[in-house]
Amino acid sequence: MSAKVKTIERKGRTFLEHLYLVEVFKGMAVTFGHFFRNLMDNRRLYVRHYPEVKPEIPARWRGRHRLTTHEDGTVKCVACFMCQTNCPSNCIMIEAGERTDGRSEKLPVRFDIDLLECIYCGYCVEACPMDAIRMDTGIFSVTSYDRESMMIGLEDLLTTPAGCSEEEYQKGGC
Numbered sequence: 001m002s003a004k005v006k007t008i009e010r011k012g013r014t015f016l017e018h019l020y021l022v023e024v025f026k027g028m029a030v031t032f033g034h035f036f037r038n039l040m041d042n043r044r045l046y047v048r049h050y051p052e053v054k055p056e057i058p059a060r061w062r063g064r065h066r067l068t069t070h071e072d073g074t075v076k077c078v079a080c081f082m083c084q085t086n087c088p089s090n091c092i093m094i095e096a097g098e099r100t101d102g103r104s105e106k107l108p109v110r111f112d113i114d115l116l117e118c119i120y121c122g123y124c125v126e127a128c129p130m131d132a133i134r135m136d137t138g139i140f141s142v143t144s145y146d147r148e149s150m151m152i153g154l155e156d157l158l159t160t161p162a163g164c165s166e167e168e169y170q171k172g173g174c
Contacts, residue, residue, distance in 0.1 A: 055140070062122045062135040064142055065113055065152070066160040075158060076132035079106040083124035083133055091117035092124060111154040115142050136162050 016022055038045060048055070057063075068076045079096035097109035124133050137160050144150050 057140060062120050063137040064139040065157060066134055066137050067157040068132055068134060076130045077108045078130055079108045082127040082129060086123045086127040088121060089117050089119050108154060111157060113152050115150045115152060
């Protein structure tokens with residue numbers, strides 16, 4: 001029993017087809033067509049006036065991180081390293097220490113998140129068994145002039161409020 005073999009002829013045998021010059025010129029014609037159409041008539045362009053008009057953020061959107069606290073003000077994080085383990089970009093660094101307030105669980109001595117490395121996937125929130133880390137701050141514009149300020153620590157994570165708008169956070173109003 002022999003296998004049926006179907007021979008397919010290859011395209012692109014000519015010299016111009018090997019160089020892809022025809023296709024490059026077709027693509028450039030489309031690009032320049034859009035460019036000149038938008039240059040002559042820009043009424044159909046979609047423009048966002050960002051600083052004046054804020055974007056609509058859906059309810060399930062993941063913003064900047066924050067750490068939650070108990071009613072007595074102590075941090076809920078027990079330094080179990082689940083968020084650090086599940087982080088695909090390895091942007092979370094935790095150091096654990098002993099509690100002195102009588103509880104039998106650990107306490108994070110250092111909890112740093114590198115926002116430049118973070119991909120905002122939310123795996124840290126899903127992995128946390130204590131619901132200690134959340135991404136519900138409402139802060140969507142995370143910008144800075146230097147790399148050091150994009151590394152947020154334990155104090156910054158604890159003082160970041162939930163549901164705060166970007167303007168209120170920058171002004172220190174919430």
